[in-house]
Amino acid sequence: METVTNLVPVLVRLVAFLIGAIVVVFGNALVMGYMERKLAGHFQRRPGPMEVGFHGILQLLVDGFKLMGKQLVVPAQADKRLFILAPMLSFVPVFLPLLVIPFSDKIQAFDLDIGLLFILAVASINVLAILVGGWGSNNKYSLFGAFRSVAQNVAYEIPMLIALLAIVFMTNSFSLKEVVAAQSGGAWFIFFQPLAFLIYLICMVAETNRAPFDLPEAESELTAGFHTEYSGMSFSLFMMAEYTNMFIVCCIATVFFLGGTSGIPLPYFEYTGIIWFLAKVYFLMFFLVWIRWTYPRTRFDQLMNFCWKYLIPFSLVNLLLTVVIVKLI
Amino acid sequence: MKAYFSELFTGGWSLIVGLKVTLKALFSPTVTTHYPRQKIEVTPNYRGHIDLVKDGETGSHKCITCGSCMRECPSDCIVVDGEKREGVKGKVLTKFTLDFTKCSLCGACVEVCPTDALDYSNEYELAGFKREDFHYDILKRLEERE
Numbered sequence: 001m002e003t004v005t006n007l008v009p010v011l012v013r014l015v016a017f018l019i020g021a022i023v024v025v026f027g028n029a030l031v032m033g034y035m036e037r038k039l040a041g042h043f044q045r046r047p048g049p050m051e052v053g054f055h056g057i058l059q060l061l062v063d064g065f066k067l068m069g070k071q072l073v074v075p076a077q078a079d080k081r082l083f084i085l086a087p088m089l090s091f092v093p094v095f096l097p098l099l100v101i102p103f104s105d106k107i108q109a110f111d112l113d114i115g116l117l118f119i120l121a122v123a124s125i126n127v128l129a130i131l132v133g134g135w136g137s138n139n140k141y142s143l144f145g146a147f148r149s150v151a152q153n154v155a156y157e158i159p160m161l162i163a164l165l166a167i168v169f170m171t172n173s174f175s176l177k178e179v180v181a182a183q184s185g186g187a188w189f190i191f192f193q194p195l196a197f198l199i200y201l202i203c204m205v206a207e208t209n210r211a212p213f214d215l216p217e218a219e220s221e222l223t224a225g226f227h228t229e230y231s232g233m234s235f236s237l238f239m240m241a242e243y244t245n246m247f248i249v250c251c252i253a254t255v256f257f258l259g260g261t262s263g264i265p266l267p268y269f270e271y272t273g274i275i276w277f278l279a280k281v282y283f284l285m286f287f288l289v290w291i292r293w294t295y296p297r298t299r300f301d302q303l304m305n306f307c308w309k310y311l312i313p314f315s316l317v318n319l320l321l322t323v324v325i326v327k328l329i
Numbered sequence: 330m331k332a333y334f335s336e337l338f339t340g341g342w343s344l345i346v347g348l349k350v351t352l353k354a355l356f357s358p359t360v361t362t363h364y365p366r367q368k369i370e371v372t373p374n375y376r377g378h379i380d381l382v383k384d385g386e387t388g389s390h391k392c393i394t395c396g397s398c399m400r401e402c403p404s405d406c407i408v409v410d411g412e413k414r415e416g417v418k419g420k421v422l423t424k425f426t427l428d429f430t431k432c433s434l435c436g437a438c439v440e441v442c443p444t445d446a447l448d449y450s451n452e453y454e455l456a457g458f459k460r461e462d463f464h465y466d467i468l469k470r471l472e473e474r475e
Contacts, residue, residue: 043351046361294351295344310337 017109021098028247029240033060035282036289043293070232075138078229082136087230087237090129094244096122101251102177104261104273115176116164119252120157123207126245127153130209130216133238134226145225148300149216152206155304156213159311160203163196166315166322167256180260188259195318197257199311201287204249206303208242210288212295213303220297250284251277258284371451378429379407379438380450381471390471391446394420398438398447406431407438422468429455429463 034049034057041048049056074080100115102108112118127150134146167189168174171182183189190197206213217225227238254260258280261273298306362369381390394411406428411420439447457463 039355042355042359045354045357045359047359047363050363290348290351290355294347309333 013109017099018095020107020109021095024098024247025094025240025244029243030060030064031282032243032246032285033063033239035285039286039289040293043290064236067232067236072232072234073229075229078138079136082132083229084234086129086133086136087234087241089132090126090241091237093122093125093129094241094248097248097251100176101248102180102255102260103277104271106271107274108177111175111177114174116168116174116179116252119248120161123245123248124153124157126241129241130226133230137226137229139229141222141224141228142226145216145218145222145228149209149226152209152213152215152303155307156203156206156311159199159307159315160207162312162315162319163193163199163203164252164256166193166196166319169319169322169326176255176260179255180262183259184262186259186262188257188262190257193257193318193322195314196322197253199315199318200253200257202311204253205288205291206307208246208249208288210246211292212298214292214297215300215303218297246285246288247281250281250288253284254280371453373451375449375451375453376434376436377450377452378427378432378434378455378465379447379467380452381425381467382446382448383471383474390422390468391444392422392425393444393446394422395443397441397443401437401441403435403437404431404433425467427465427467429465430460 037059038048038056047055049059052058052062074083097119099109100112100118102111130149131146134142134144134149137143167179170189170192171179173179173182205211209216215225216222217227219225222228227235230238254277261277263273263276263279266272266275381392383389384391392409394409396409399407399409408424408426408428409422410424411422414421436449439449455463
């Protein structure tokens with residue numbers, strides 16, 4: 001009997017989380033898709049979507065309905081099971097990192113002790129999804145895109161982990177909640193670890209396969225990379241997974257470097273802290289779009305050289321200095 | 330080792346300069362025209378489909394119904410017809426049609442016209458729902474123009 005009564009709050013929490021996660025995933029895809037297209041327009045001094053609703057605000061909704069109505073074309077020679085499986089494999093894991101992200105003091109599904117490791121482990125499944133999708137399509141462009149994505153993600157995960165490890169050494173915790181608590185009062189880790197933040201920022205762009213590191217879907221070389229053969233809803237699942245991954249990496253950056261919810265206190269701050277949190281996340285998202293429309297795509301050897309020759313040595317030096325300083329204090 | 334660091338700093342600086350350029354573009358006004366709501370002036374050199382020229386003196390066309398354009402047209406898309414009338418010298422133009430579905434805009438009709446009665450129009454909004462939308466009655470178009 002006691003276990004049942006203990007189980008009820010957990011179940012309520014789980015249901016609340018699932019509803020919240022669906023809202024975040026779809027809402028973020030809508031907001032981000034609109035923001036990206038609108039900003040892309042204004043960066044090029046054109047207005048972007050203008051026709052559907054006031055300043056094209058309903059454009060993404062309409063696009064979503066269009067994609068739902070489209071036929072799912074499976075190429076004749078494709079590995080059908082893998083081809084169908086890949087978008088789902090890409091989309092399902094994006095819900096899991098949202099479990100441990102502390103949107104505000106009270107808005108967090110579960111506070112895991114190993115929150116950071118959990119996020120990084122789950123986020124890596126996306127690489128597998130891209131590989132499966134690229135392989136299953138039986139298309140040279142898709143396969144090249146998938147190969148590039150795997151090589152790139154494996155390479156850039158290393159400096160990303162090492163940069164975040166410096167913060168973990170400072171807070172003595174993998175729990176995201178405790179990392180946020182350590183930064184309360186404006187002592188954001190971006191001020192103590194600017195180099196780690198810079199390294200994380202670069203790796204974050206590479207991890208989400210966005211320009212200037214968008215080699216897996218380089219349209220001028222590989223038409224659309226791993227999702228060349230995908231249409232309709234399976235394509236939009238990949239798209240939503242990409243936007244949610246962007247959201248998650250920006251959330252990690254906010255938690256680890258920008259103080260999470262910390263900001264000017266508002267009434268009911270245990271809940272309204274989410275306003276500050278989302279403001280920081282969407283500023284980082286804006287930065288990602290800004291980068292995309294500023295820099296040309298890197299060549300593959302430049303991408304790898306940059307990671308192995310610059311990011312990894314610098315992150316290691318940064319980690320070493322952090323360890324020495326933490327030990328001395 | 331020196332090149333390693335100098336490359337890092339010059340490269341990093343150029344990235345910041347790039348960000349500044351795009352940020353400036355973001356906050357500059359847009360330079361495009363919202364087409365169906367706003368339109369730009371079409372250059373007079375634009376070569377649309379043919380139109381009869383309005384003669385400033387008579388307020389009508391200068392066509393003498395010689396039929397040169399009809400014969401010259403490589404796609405046979407012009408039909409010209411006229412009739413004799415009492416008290417009028419030469420033929421009077423009664424029909425001038427252009428089948429724009431076949432016209433290749435070569436301009437041979439404009440070149441060959443002995444009285445310079447033909448010229449290119451500035452018409453560029455050329456979408457239609459049926460084939461007949463592009464069978465233009467050039468004579469009627471002339472009358473409809475102010």
